[in-house]
Each structure stands twice: as C-alpha cells, then as structure tokens.
Amino acid sequence: MLLFRRICREFLPVFLGIVFCLSFGLVTPAVAQEMGNYFDALQKRLISDGYDESLIHDLYSQPDVGFEIRGVSLFLRHTEAKLDYDQFTTSTSIDKARNYMKNHAAGLSAAEQAYGVDKTVVTAIILVETRLGTVVGGRSIINSLSTMAALSDRGVRDSFWDRVADRSDMPKDQFEKWADRRSVWAYKELKAFLTYTDRESIQPWTIAGSYAGALGIAQFMPTNALALAKDGNSDGKINLFDHADAIASIANYLKYHGWKSGMSDEQSSKVIYRYNHSKYYVNTILKISKLLKG
Numbered sequence: 001m002l003l004f005r006r007i008c009r010e011f012l013p014v015f016l017g018i019v020f021c022l023s024f025g026l027v028t029p030a031v032a033q034e035m036g037n038y039f040d041a042l043q044k045r046l047i048s049d050g051y052d053e054s055l056i057h058d059l060y061s062q063p064d065v066g067f068e069i070r071g072v073s074l075f076l077r078h079t080e081a082k083l084d085y086d087q088f089t090t091s092t093s094i095d096k097a098r099n100y101m102k103n104h105a106a107g108l109s110a111a112e113q114a115y116g117v118d119k120t121v122v123t124a125i126i127l128v129e130t131r132l133g134t135v136v137g138g139r140s141i142i143n144s145l146s147t148m149a150a151l152s153d154r155g156v157r158d159s160f161w162d163r164v165a166d167r168s169d170m171p172k173d174q175f176e177k178w179a180d181r182r183s184v185w186a187y188k189e190l191k192a193f194l195t196y197t198d199r200e201s202i203q204p205w206t207i208a209g210s211y212a213g214a215l216g217i218a219q220f221m222p223t224n225a226l227a228l229a230k231d232g233n234s235d236g237k238i239n240l241f242d243h244a245d246a247i248a249s250i251a252n253y254l255k256y257h258g259w260k261s262g263m264s265d266e267q268s269s270k271v272i273y274r275y276n277h278s279k280y281y282v283n284t285i286l287k288i289s290k291l292l293k294g
C-alpha cells in the first residue's frame with residue numbers, strides 16, 4: 001500500500017499532465033521530457049545555424065512553448081474551396097468596411113499616396129484576413145512553426161502522425177510528402193520569426209496568430225514581416241497588430257509584387273494572388289473593392 005501511494009504521488013501528476021496537454025493538442029516541454037523532447041533536434045539545428053544557445057534553450061523551456069498538435073493538424077483537413085467568402089460581400093460586411101475606412105482614413109490615404117495602392121483593396125484584404133482586425137488568430141506562432149519545423153525529424157514525424165492519422169483526410173504517403181515540404185518551409189519561417197521578434201524586442205511566445213503561423217492584422221508570414229512590413233505610424237517600431245503599420249505593410253507588399261495605379265482587373269488579380277494563392281480569395285478582394293467604391 002505504501003509503495004502504491006508513492007507511485008501515485010510521484011507519477012500521477014506526470015500522467016495527468018500528459019492527458020491534459022494531449023486533450024488540448026499541446027505537449028509542453030516538461031511533459032515532452034517524459035515522452036522524448038520533440039524540440040531537441042530543432043534546438044540543435046537552430047544553435048548550429050548561429051542562434052545563441054542559452055537563448056534557444058530558454059525559449060524552449062518557457063511554459064507557454066510546446067508541441068502544437070491540434071492546430072497543425074488543421075493543415076491536413078483545410079480546403080480553400082470550402083471557405084465561405086460570400087460572407088465578406090454582404091451589406092453588413094461592406095458597411096463595416098466603409099466604417100473602417102472612415103476610422104482609418106489617415107493611414108489608408110497615407111499608404112495610398114506612398115505606395116500607389118487603392119485603399120479599397122487594402123481594406124478588402126484586412127476585411128477578409130482578420131475581419132478588419134478583430135480576429136487575428138489564437139494559436140501560438142512559435143508553437144505552430146516549431147512543431148512543423150520539427151517534422152523533419154523522423155521520430156517526431158512518426159509520433160505526430162500517430163496522433164493525427166484518425167482525423168486527417170490525407171493518406172500516409174501524401175502526409176510524408178506534405179511533411180517534407182512543410183518542415184523546410186516552417187524552419188525558414190521560424191528563423192524569420194525569431195529574427196523579427198528579436199529586432200522588435202518582442203517575446204516570441206507572446207504572439208498568437210493563425211495555425212499556419214501568420215501574424216497580425218495583415219496576417220503576414222514572418223518572412224514577409226521581416227522583409228516587407230512597414231512602420232505606418234512612424235513610432236520607430238513595426239507592430240503588425242497596429243492598424244497603421246498593417247495598412248502600410250499591405251500596401252508595400254502589393255507594390256513590391258508589382259502593383260501600379262490604373263491596372264486592369266486581370267493585372268490586379270495577378271498581384272493579389274501573390275498575397276493569397278487562391279482564385280476565390282482574389283475574386284472576393286476585387287468584388288469588395290468595387291462594392292466599397294459603389
């Protein structure tokens with residue numbers, strides 16, 4: 001009986017921790033230690049690429065940093081064609097977008113003048129991406145990107161698949177190809193995210209975004225945030241959760257990819273497609289823009 005009580009006292013908290021974390025799709029570092037640390041290889045890789053060893057170990061020992069199962073598994077079910085884009089062209093949505101343009105007239109006008117991008121297009125993108133900045137995502141970006149990047153490790157990948165296979169629309173062979181591509185992509189985005197947060201003096205584990213790792217009102221991926229985001233309010237910082245910065249960043253992104261005043265719908269479509277590789281998305285942005293001008 002004494003032995004049984006000792007076992008319960010010492011191991012029950014660990015067991016309950018595992019159950020709790022797996023229930024919510026997150027494996028924290030402390031629990032992962034009992035199961036084999038999912039981020040061990042990833043940390044070594046980052047350190048070998050020049051990131052400070054103590055900072056990396058500190059980052060991955062934070063209580064809010066862990067293996068994100070549920071969010072990343074959404075990639076295995078997401079279908080662009082099933083998204084309801086019609087919701088953004090209703091009279092209610094267009095009225096909200098018009099109010100947004102009034103409330104942020106100064107930032108939109110400044111961006112239009114600086115980058116030559118139609119303010120209705122910028123507004124349309126913000127409407128579709130984050131419902132005018134009201135829904136920016138609730139997934140930890142460091143967790144999402146780290147989890148996907150860690151899939152380059154065979155043991156981590158197999159463990160991940162064991163946990164998501166029953167809720168995936170992908171067959172195993174397709175998942176393997178997806179994991180090969182996604183882990184390379186995510187590692188690049190992870191490095192950009194760490195560089196961006198360091199540059200802007202932001203703690204990485206405090207930023208939430210989409211399950212894909214996009215952040216802020218503009219829903220920029222970290223590589224785009226690092227390269228194309230702009231300080232729209234001239235406060236010396238680039239904060240993609242600030243409307244002025246997000247507006248300027250979207251306008252700069254579109255200009256960088258070829259936006260010019262007076263373009264045809266066909267030409268505009270090609271540029272907007274660079275923001276989101278979906279014809280449904282592009283057609284919706286152009287439709288919203290026209291409704292806002294009407």
